[in-house]
Amino acid sequence: MATESSYYVPEQSRLPIFATIGLFLTAFGAANWINGGSSYIFFTGALAMAGVLWFWFAAVIRENMAGLNSDQLKRSYVWGMGWFIFSEVMFFAAFFGALYYIRTFAVPWLGGEGERGESNMLWQGFESTWPLMVTPDAAAHGDAAKITGPNAIIDPWHLPLLNTFILLTSSVTVHMAHVFLKKGKRTAFNLWLGLTVVLGALFLFFQVEEYYEAYTHLGLTLESGIYGTTFFMLTGFHGAHVTLGTIMLLIMLLRSVIAHHFKPDDHFGFEASSWYWHFVDVVWVGLFIFVYVLGS
């Protein structure tokens, strides 16, 4: 409940309408590009969107540094970030749920097992296995098949294990950064945060290497049946989130190093980014268990 004696009422703002135009051009341009049109609209929109976000965040930071933000408004930002992360959790839940359904129900049924096993009559010769190396199409139609499975899959105990260490460590380092920030030790904060950004970049480097390996040597692609589909969609969306999280933390680092932003008791921009970082870390643990280890 509010405890303030007066309320914050903002002025008009041009930011939202420009953000709308940027978002619209991005979305419309993406659809146009994917449907075979030119990519100019998409890139114009993406650029506009990036510009608007720059000015929007700059405005929020400026207002906060000028002392315009009441405690109540600050709490609204905290609630906002928390519920945004919850929406991201539900986005991943859709894909984890799809993986669960595929593995527990769809593939066994296609292989003739269980209560709906009669669907196997459409794909005779298909057997239910996971990882799914031979697709129903390949089992039923041999060389005439359009969708075939991968030749091999990623071994969880090499690059993915290394990446697990990297990401778990980075959650610790970002927490250390937070601890030192609260103590007011800027140099230590910068070092620990910088280390986190490096670890994030390292994770992404190894994931690119893993994808390269999968595409060139293992025949594991988006097109290689449901295994490749779930593997790349889950790890790919996670990778996109790590990319975004790394950029967020990098911006926080630059704000601290260049502009000396953040006070020991007022640093929600950093804290929100670190929450986001812990969130992508938790998703990775889920991926490592359910996609890599239990998937091999």
Place this chain on the structure above:
Amino acid sequence: MAHGPKPGFSRWLYTTNHKDIGSMYLWFSFTMFLLGGCMALVIRAELFEPGLQIVQPEFFNQMTTMHGLIMVFGAVMPAFVGLANWMIPMMIGAPDMALPRMNNWSFWILPFAFAMLASTLFMDGGAPNFGWTFYAPLSTEYAPPSTTFFIFSIHIMGASSIMGAINIIATILNMRAPGMTLMKMPLFVWTWLITAYLLIAVMPVLAGVVTMMLMDIHFGTSFFSAAGGGDPVLFQHVFWFFGHPEVYIMILPAFGIISAIIPTFARKPLFGYSSMVYATASIAFLSFIVWAHHMFTVGMPVAGELFFMYATMLIAVPTGVKVFNWVTTMFRGSMTFETPMLFAIAFVILFTIGGFSGLMLAIAPADFQYHDTYFVVAHFHYVLVPGAIFSITAGVYYWLPKWTGNMYNETMGKVHFWLAFIGLNVTFFPMHFVGLAGMPRRIPDYSLQFADFNQIASMGAFLFGAAQIVFLFNVIRTVMGGKKATDEVWDNPEGLEWTVPSPAPYHTFSTPPAVR
């Protein structure tokens, strides 16, 4: 701090005022309501007689699809968000929404998203034609190229909904005036709090399912293709995991509006306030575990059919609590029948009819007979038209004097009500009969024996459409002028919104109001 609206059109583009944004949401919603309504009239005109008269089957399919999408995402949801914007800050004693700039962004995305969706009608291959539920593989392998634009318009309207919901939660949890404890909040605020939670939980799942479609169509994945080891039924599971809570997103705020109106015109406090809160929360919880009742005939294990059948029937319990409380509130009240009350009473009766047909559909073995017939169409139009639309209409008549400072024309309001009430029943009641007799939905032609009831339904549809013109005229007249409303407007209504002047000042509260 500026004390009044800026002059000129830029006021609407740059505004951060919850009342401006609420009004824009409501006008946008009404525009979409008319557009989606015209599409419904194309459908009813074609179905006036058996055989093909007016449109081609391909265009008929585009009309059913676009009608559903526009009504769900363009008319009903934005109308509730508009009412939330207007009323929640006033009801809890807040100066504005918690995040006013994001509020403006949430709104302005919508006209762009729907322009993009509507533009698919003019693209090569036509608009999406697979129904508003866009089942794969109709929406993937057999879809028109415009589907890509449909997917991205869903993405940005989803972003709008999530931001709107985050804003509402932050407002309710963080901006209440001192003394406004959770269990003192008006039910409209409570139902919106729970609705916003549902929105944040399921709109990302909708984004996920359209992303899977996009990948299957353009990037060779196998989510919904059995050839690659996927399953088209997976689409239905993910879609309805979104879709069923979505149904409650469109009805919970309606419960809140009705719970505000009935006590005012029965001149009694609401019966069973806390049971209303718990019933709303129970319905929200149950909405997550009933989704496969939309899929009884798709081929599920018997255990699944039974679980979803019983879970669905459970919903009747908290819903029954609500209907009981509304009826009990009216019992021995000093009732008067102004237009908002007429719509509210019609809501209670007709929504209950829709609830009972829902109970019939919940019985899995019986659903094998009803599935994909006009009985289903009758059922969900009975919960959505007298449910969502009537409650929104009731809310507009109830709060319009507070918004504009002028009373609406009561006679015209009653004319609107009776035309709409008769029109809707004439349209949708016969659909129960043709549905039980086996008339399939989403088909532009039908067997001769269904002709009589379909002609009646089509006439009712045009009557219902005409009634909305009366509504539009009445609202515009009230905005322009009319008899001045008092601050209380009604006879001793409850709530902080009635303690401020009519029309409510541009910034309602600059300091927190006292809460009793």
